[in-house]
Amino acid sequence: MRLIGRWLGGVLACKATGFALLFVFARLVHADGLVQIELAGLKGEQADNVRATVTLFQLDVEERADLPEGRLGWLIRKTPNEVRKALEPFGYYTPTVDVQLLPTMQGAKVMITVTRGVSTKLRQRSVVVDGEASDDARIQKAITAFKPSIGKRFVHSTYSRSKAHIESELAAHGYFDAELLKARVEVTRADSAADVDLHWQSGRRYRFGPLYVDGSHIDARVLTRALGEPTGQPYDVNVLLGVHQRLTDLDYFGLIDIQPQIEMADGDQVPVTVDLSPSRRTIYSAGLSYGTDSGAGVLFGLDRRWVNARGHKWSNRVQWSQVNPRVDSTYRMPAYRWFDGWYFIGLGYREESTDSVENRIGEAVVGRDGRFGEWTLGASLHALRERYLRARSLGDYATALLVYPALQANRVHYDDPLYARKGFSLSGEIRVGSDALWSDFSFAQVLGSARWVRGWGEQGRVIARGQFGRTFGGNLQGLPTSLRFYAGGDRSVRGYAYQEISPEDAVGDPIGGRNLLVGSLEYEHMFDEQWGMAGFVDAGNAFNDVSEGLRIGIGTGLRWRSPIGPVRVDVGHGLDDPKRGWQLHIGIGPER
Template identity: 45%
Template sequence: MPFAPPARLLAVLLLCLCVAAPAAALELVAVRVTGLADEAQRGDVLDALSLHRLNPNRRKALTESRLSFLLRRIPREARQAMEPYGYYDTQVDTEVQRDGERVTVRVAITPGEPVKVRKRELALTGAAEADTALSRRLQRLRPREGQVFDHATYETGKANMDRALAARGYFDARLDTHRVTVSRAGHAADIALAWDSGERYTLGEATLEGHPFRPGLLEHLVPWKPGEPYDQAELLALQASLAELDYFAAIDIRPRPDDAQDKQVPVTVALSPAKRSVYSAGVRFGTDSGLGLTGGLERRWVNDRGHKFESLLSLAQRRNDLATQYRIPAFKWLDGWYTASARLRQEEVDGINNELLEVVGSRSGRLGNWNLLAALNYRRERFEDAATGFDYAYSTLVYPSLWAQWGESDDPLYPRAARGLTVELRAGSSAFGSDIDFLQVRAEGRWIRSFGRRHRLLLRGEAGTTVSGDFPNFPPSLRFYAGGDRSVRGYGYKEIGQYFTGTDGRRYVFGGKHLLVASVELERLFTREWGAAVFVDAGDAFDGDGSFDPQVGAGIGLRWRSPVGPVRIDVAHGFGGDAQQSIRLHLNIGPDL
């Protein structure tokens, strides 16, 4: 009689076979988060999801049970990721889309009402309680009352306050109270922060090491006296002064609070000299000067007194220059230089060929945000002027000049908020060796503001005037002109000015006694490095008596934030008057101010 297994045994065997049979593997194609406009929030939520963090191999071999387990984790993980942004009541909906064994998971986020700061209790005790700079800094901490309680903003504010205390010399400061109470039901957060600053340290002696100069020379640049309250701004000012000397390849300023005696912090300045002699040669192109060659020699320091020597030769299509200068440090007062310089220049622009010899003795310095220069100038000029009908004319001028430049900027290369002013005054008299009595003033102002993350508005204005009873004999190098890369774009270099008819019947630009130029430019960045601009420039160099006739140029440009500074390539068209109307290319390299 055949053997018949019991029914219960058959059922157990079938169950074992089902369990042992491998389930079909699923492939996770993607996890997508929707409902969040903020890219950082969306990225943080994705990074918090265990399902999204699966490596490629596990994504291709996902079981139903494992998928179900990870899907159940998503709401909690997403809500936790949103809490640092102030959202404690986030709704999370998960949708699984299947295409055979391919799975796409969509996570829909509804942030809900954010938690906002209801109350702040901020305290500063110790010596810093009377420090108004720190008190103002404390009140500027974010998030403020009424703002969303963002954890990162809160932590950054605490860290910034710690750094501000250290920068002002409160090296023993500690955060005694740091408490946040969150009411999820009320969507409110109460913040309590209290610092005990301790005593404020003072600045001690500065020791400068590793330089080749005689003792006492660089010490004049130290802007503090031992015993003055510690302030990191003084250290930064010293670093800026040393960097501007161009003596050093590296400057390392190290305050040593651990070595302080009686709360006085010694400062060590480690200096690494730069290469002493610099030789340069290259090919250059400027839309004002044309194609050319340059070569130069710079002796960063000539001797242990810190003297400098520099010579530069530039040969171009429309302008040739040979310049040399010798500089002597003047650090005891106004942090500047005594300079003796000489220059030979030959330039030919629209029928005016002039040759210039200039010798200058000057004293420069800094006063606050002002860079100042006082100079005595000797200028001998020979010029061939088609407008006057003479083959050559000669001019000898001896005159003092004053130059001042003021500026403030949030970034030296790419400012988002900046303004600057430059003023120059010249005065010559026949009583002191000049051929002509004259007074000349010129000023230029710039203003830059950003709006939004990618846009900037740049405004520029120039004005100048000359008082002289013999202006027709004024040398071309001191007349006013407009037009060119840094003036009215759309016109050639020195193309705009008072016009006269030459002996050959042609019209030549002579220049003007007065100058007015204005520019408006709107810039937009498309990436971190590349952008575009549109602009309108207008201006004229004129003689007065109703002769002001502004020439207008407009165009578009390409902007590149290169590693060595801003590069501006513009295409512009001039729209008026006597100047030649054409589309012109303009190239500018260098800071906006």
């Protein structure tokens, strides 16, 4: 028999497992079927779980259209208990469920209204780990962090994650024989309270046995330094993660598989196998770029991941652009003293030609860099020969030799390297030149930059960035242009042309400043996966005297996440001159 037509039934109230069930049981003819099921009183995950649990929601269109009256009554009677089961994982054990069968012009409708009631709180908690792990600070930290806390709503998923975290920590720190002796959760519905009792016996803590490496094409002495010597140390998965990270950073291997062989343990020592396979030895790369600062550009690269069995590397870059073409070649050798990284020797040549700057620079550099915790640190010695335009109005060129050591520090932490929704980057550098090192000028220079990104809602994000620099010592007019500061452009103060913001000489030509300060705040909103808009406020200056103040630029822009990389089209307006027009800024390439 099908549903809907005329109602011949009445209202019947009944009790089911402590829930009030109210429904209309109808004898219906000439039906169009059950056409609608509605849920009220819940939202989010709780509503989703009810819909996934209640049988009525699982009926497809054909089943609803031909639903017999007897089966409908049975499904309605079982709904309150199904709702209760669906809400228990969220800490609600005593909900009130009201189910009604209602007529509509199109057919029958089932209305399920839920009142969650009082949530169940955690009343007592006993979480104990006996054995050697009872004195392990990391295991005790996991116990202390156990959720939910006393007095908080007892949510099954939170409890399960905390329980799994303790078991994971036991395994991660070598307690492979750990056994869960007791796992009890007792819920008292009358008191809306839950009690938890967990008890593990950790057993002994295992140690690292020998490391067995297979498939490497690099000299064993190089790998030994990268792998370290964990044999005999207490087992800790973080040690293996560190080994994996060091091997990844070397970039020699396409496959890195590190596995503790627990079943092959000898006493309390667990051997570890390291299976490797070589990466592609030579990498060729090419790319295109465009920016209103740099003009059109093309990049070619050739990298040798390893030159010889000692793991040396050689990389080469040729980058041509309308404003600043350059060529670089760098040779690297593995380094492990103090921290993992590289010794390097580099040669490079670059040019720059703008309305503000014209120079040609040849450079040689030797140095050492590497990872120290979350930071990449570097120390280098630079020898730089620069031919530069000293005064554009006079066509006066000069040549300078700069020899200076430098220290660098960088940290990058983003949730997505291509399109971050959360994270930051920091960088800093100190340069010191002296005529005692055969440099034509004695100077000191400090540079720093920062960028911060946070998501704002589902589609937006806020981006803040800053940059500063200061040059000490030397006659500014005599310093090469590479040591002077300029502001303005795509990645500086938008609304102004590239390097437009600068102190000027007597005839109005920009000559660069001793100080740099730039800040930017931008809001970006994506309408879909590819297209979005942005609004920004930039402020900054390149100056010699702090009384010169800041130049401010405001504007808006288009964002396109294209197949070849992010594309940014901005129009900005500098506020220092009301008659100033709008400046177009176009950038193609990764965010920085």
